[in-house]
Amino acid sequence: MIRVQTDDFDIGAEVAALTEGRTDIGAVVTFSGLVRDASGGAPVTSMELEHYPGMTEKELSRIEAEAHERWPLQATLIVHRVGRLAPGDNIVLVVAASAHREAAFEAASFLMDYLKTRAPFWKREEGQGEAHWVDARESDDKAATRWKR
Numbered sequence: 602m603i604r605v606q607t608d609d610f611d612i613g614a615e616v617a618a619l620t621e622g623r624t625d626i627g628a629v630v631t632f633s634g635l636v637r638d639a640s641g642g643a644p645v646t647s648m649e650l651e652h653y654p655g656m657t658e659k660e661l662s663r664i665e666a667e668a669h670e671r672w673p674l675q676a677t678l679i680v681h682r683v684g685r686l687a688p689g690d691n692i693v694l695v696v697a698a699s700a701h702r703e704a705a706f707e708a709a710s711f712l713m714d715y716l717k718t719r720a721p722f723w724k725r726e727e728g729q730g731e732a733h734w735v736d737a738r739e740s741d742d743k744a745a746t747r748w749k750r
Contacts, residue, residue, distance in 0.1 A: 602677070603661040605652060607684040609691055619676050619696055626675045628702040630709040632695045638688035640726055640735070649725040650683045650692070657681075657721050664715045668697070671711065672704040679712060681722065711748050717741040 602619075612633055620626050636648050665677055678696040686692060693716065697708035717738075724735040 603679045628705040630705040634693040644728040714745040718745040
């Protein structure tokens with residue numbers, strides 16, 4: 602399941618909803634991303650996340666489907682926020698649930714690596730009276746290469 606939304610989310614409530622009544626799940630791995638108050642040594646006072654509706658959800662669905670092809674997963678959840686966010690706000694939640702921990706850990710890591718490198722989001726950071734668009738990071742691309750087949 603994927604969602605792109607402006608509203609905040611409750612990690613515990615999301616996990617509880619995903620696993621409720623599921624006795625086939627033995628491992629749940631979650632990753633939550635938060636807005637930091639600094640980037641590259643410069644203070645960040647706010648962040649604006651934009652997406653292209655329709656295209657973004659389609660790519661997130663494709664990434665999620667690929668995770669299900671690669672690992673024996675019982676359930677997954679991707680929640681990504683857009684709009685104006687402040688330091689400390691939730692940005693993204695990834696949940697991978699499987700019968701066993703190894704698949705859940707690997708799938709969660711894969712989902713985040715591919716979200717960082719393939720999901721069409723645009724991030725603009727503001728701080729010290731200036732704003733700039735954040736470029737893709739080489740370290741994110743390098744992390745994603747480990748999943749290439």
